[in-house]
Amino acid sequence: MRCYWDEEEIWFYFEVDAEGWVIRQVELEGPELIPIAAASLAEWQRARDAGRLGDYDSRFGITAELPVSDWEGQDPEQLTSEEFEEVWGPARRQLASRPS
Template identity: 45%
Template sequence: MLSYVRWYWPEEDRWNYDELDTDRWSLRHVELRGDGEVLAAASLAEALAARDSGGGGAVVTYERRFGVVPEAPFPPPDGDIEPVLETLSAGEFEQLWRHARNQLERAGSS
């Protein structure tokens, strides 16, 4: 079963939103700067598909456009500070995901 969380990283003034699988791996990740600017809306499945179809260069291109999906279970077990997690509904995450992707897709096509 999937879960949806949000957490704030004060050092970078970033809100992070993640769709997590049962092992706490992020399947989709959204980052917003404190002022609301979309910084990332990345999907693990899409990043893996880019790697499988185009190698490292395709992944770099994907990550430049959509950002990076965290590459470890969340939260990291060896992290110095464990962020406070707030839960979201699937609907709230989907709405945010669509908004963030639209923003990055428009920025990438200009």
């Protein structure tokens, strides 16, 4: 799914599991749609367990901490998995290639 936060001019893209928890999240900022986050919950958990959470957060960001059922005032647009992947792949590559 995706939704737009106009106060910050950010598009949020979410992949959620069957219980509504965000497992991957992309954030694109401004009219140029600059990637500012492309985080995976599983990777975040592995980085936390390995003591590298700061490095992961600074490069890829974090995923939402509440299940989508707890979100108020949001009317997200549903996406197919293919539509999510079209956003995830380029955003992830761009963030991964940034100097750390």
